[in-house]
Amino acid sequence: MAKSHSPRFLKLAEEAKQSVREVSPTEVKRMLDTGDRFHLIDVREDHEWAVGHLPQARHLGRGILERDIEKAVPDERDPIVLYCGGGYRSAMAAMNLARMGYTNVLSMQGGFSGWEEAGLDVSR
Numbered sequence: 001m002a003k004s005h006s007p008r009f010l011k012l013a014e015e016a017k018q019s020v021r022e023v024s025p026t027e028v029k030r031m032l033d034t035g036d037r038f039h040l041i042d043v044r045e046d047h048e049w050a051v052g053h054l055p056q057a058r059h060l061g062r063g064i065l066e067r068d069i070e071k072a073v074p075d076e077r078d079p080i081v082l083y084c085g086g087g088y089r090s091a092m093a094a095m096n097l098a099r100m101g102y103t104n105v106l107s108m109q110g111g112f113s114g115w116e117e118a119g120l121d122v123s124r
Contacts, residue, residue, distance in 0.1 A: 013088035020094040038079035052122040083108035
């Protein structure tokens, strides 16, 4: 079932998506399979993470991401891929990390839902 987002949230999310680079779930899977060095960060809520998440992901929910990112990823040049449930929150998070000086941040299109729709493995 599709979620119903408020118009103002969607406007903000679409603006964020215009300012960040996005990557597909299949490209993230390829990056994992080929051993690319990057930080894969799930920005969803704790209860969403508990249901399932991408293999090798680290959980830093939106509520703490900006506060804790410098400890988790001290080098602002390191590649980071963020994902959420559908690709909106991760785009907004990527925009904030860029504002904090992170230079290589991607948001995964479609988020966790897109990953599952692509039939990719989920860690539970």
